[in-house]
Amino acid sequence: MPHADRLFRLAMWLERDRATAEDLVQDTMIQALKSFHRYTPGTNCKAWLVAILHNLRSNRRRANRRVPLVEPDDRIADTVPFVPAVPAGVTDEDFLIALRGIPEHHQNIILLCDVEELTYKEIATALKIPIGTVMSRLHRGRAMLRQQLVSVGMFESSEGAG
Amino acid sequence: MTMECREVRQLAEAFVSEQLLVETTHAIVAHLERCPACRVEVAGLRRLKAAALSAFTNTADLAPRPEFISSLAARLQPEATRERLAPWTTWLGMAASLFLVFGLVLGVREWSLSNLSTLLHAAVGDHRFCALDFKLAEKPITLEEAARRFDSVNRRLESIEPSTTTLSGGALRIVERHSCVFEGHRFAHIVLTYQGQVVSLLVTTDEGVWTVPSSFPVTNGFHATAIRGPKHVAFVVSALGDDAVQEVAAALSAPVTHALAGV
Numbered sequence: 001m002p003h004a005d006r007l008f009r010l011a012m013w014l015e016r017d018r019a020t021a022e023d024l025v026q027d028t029m030i031q032a033l034k035s036f037h038r039y040t041p042g043t044n045c046k047a048w049l050v051a052i053l054h055n056l057r058s059n060r061r062r063a064n065r066r067v068p069l070v071e072p073d074d075r076i077a078d079t080v081p082f083v084p085a086v087p088a089g090v091t092d093e094d095f096l097i098a099l100r101g102i103p104e105h106h107q108n109i110i111l112l113c114d115v116e117e118l119t120y121k122e123i124a125t126a127l128k129i130p131i132g133t134v135m136s137r138l139h140r141g142r143a144m145l146r147q148q149l150v151s152v153g154m155f156e157s158s159e160g161a162g
Numbered sequence: 163m164t165m166e167c168r169e170v171r172q173l174a175e176a177f178v179s180e181q182l183l184v185e186t187t188h189a190i191v192a193h194l195e196r197c198p199a200c201r202v203e204v205a206g207l208r209r210l211k212a213a214a215l216s217a218f219t220n221t222a223d224l225a226p227r228p229e230f231i232s233s234l235a236a237r238l239q240p241e242a243t244r245e246r247l248a249p250w251t252t253w254l255g256m257a258a259s260l261f262l263v264f265g266l267v268l269g270v271r272e273w274s275l276s277n278l279s280t281l282l283h284a285a286v287g288d289h290r291f292c293a294l295d296f297k298l299a300e301k302p303i304t305l306e307e308a309a310r311r312f313d314s315v316n317r318r319l320e321s322i323e324p325s326t327t328t329l330s331g332g333a334l335r336i337v338e339r340h341s342c343v344f345e346g347h348r349f350a351h352i353v354l355t356y357q358g359q360v361v362s363l364l365v366t367t368d369e370g371v372w373t374v375p376s377s378f379p380v381t382n383g384f385h386a387t388a389i390r391g392p393k394h395v396a397f398v399v400s401a402l403g404d405d406a407v408q409e410v411a412a413a414l415s416a417p418v419t420h421a422l423a424g425v
Contacts, residue, residue: 086206
């Protein structure tokens with residue numbers, strides 16, 4: 001199935017629970033089938049599926065009220081005092097530990113841009129935020145990630161990434 | 163357009179993510195050629211992007227269970243059928259819905275041909291701006307680097323040679339091999355010469371279900387044909403006439419087919 005593997009990896013990262021991630025991916029694909037008449041042939045199918053996945057996840061979180069759905073306050077991340085160089089030889093584990101160390105809304109955008117390779121516009125559509133917010137969160141997120149990578153490297157953390 | 167370090171640093175992330183207009187990207191490439199400090203910054207951002215891709219592609223904890231994928235396909239089959247029978251469903255929507263599950267029904271062909279047209283235009287644009295005008299947005303990388311970062315097929319394309327180098331119009335020679343990006347599509351690009359003209363072999367990923375048409379329409383003055391692989395398509399593009407392009411494609415067909423199939 002096209003995109004199922006990538007969608008699952010994204011869902012697994014977001015949910016941190018295999019059963020929840022499987023439910024989310026299954027519901028995403030079912031929703032995609034039901035609304036395929038809204039898909040524009042020739043556009044990025046993966047971006048469309050990612051948008052459905054994020055929309056379903058937001059609705060679930062809102063319904064469950066487990067997590068308060070407040071708009072992330074970007075001002076918290078406004079001050080990144082020093083942006084270190086990207087260390088060489090970053091392992092997969094180091095990277096995932098560092099990524100977990102930054103706010104979730106910054107994680108999401110970095111993943112959609114650098115892993116899923118969506119355009120800024122596609123990310124803005126998927127997350128229902130302005131394109132300017134995508135760009136500013138990416139910039140701040142990468143700066144924080146670079147700080148985290150240096151920390152992870154310095155302390156040689158042995159924690160798991162899950 | 164010349165750029166200073168400050169502007170390049172502001173645009174570096176969008177540059178690495180290939181989000182910029184061709185002209186802006188070209189200006190950044192020109193700046194990087196003469197500025198070691200900005201090259202270091204861009205290289206760091208590329209490492210960050212590569213690390214993200216590697217971590218998410220290779221981490222076993224994030225991978226789906228094979229049983230989940232197979233059960234998902236089984237679960238979606240009746241949904242696809244139900245959607246097909248729904249009164250509001252259009253023919254295209256119905257076929258495309260089934261495509262989401264199986265990728266094998268009539269809708270695929272419609273979708274794939276649209277995708278094929280997009281790829282053809284990108285290949286012709288790459289031939290023009292990379293091989294002929296040297297105005298490519300992003301500096302090409304070696305096939306070896308592309309193999310490491312993106313797709314191992316690049317490594318197999320590093321060593322292919324035409325099955326014959328003497329055609330009816332003279333010698334067919336390979337003069338350059340690299341990996342480059344045009345309009346968001348990454349190509350393995352092998353530049354050849356034949357009859358005094360430049361010919362491009364441009365290979366990119368494509369898993370669409372379509373057979374190679376007997377001929378492509380002339381696109382922006384260039385003739386093109388294609389060689390199909392299981393997960394890739396290879397375009398042969400040149401301003402040479404259709405007969406000459408077909409002749410070059412015939413000389414490349416067997417080695418390219420073998421490379422794309424991993425033989």
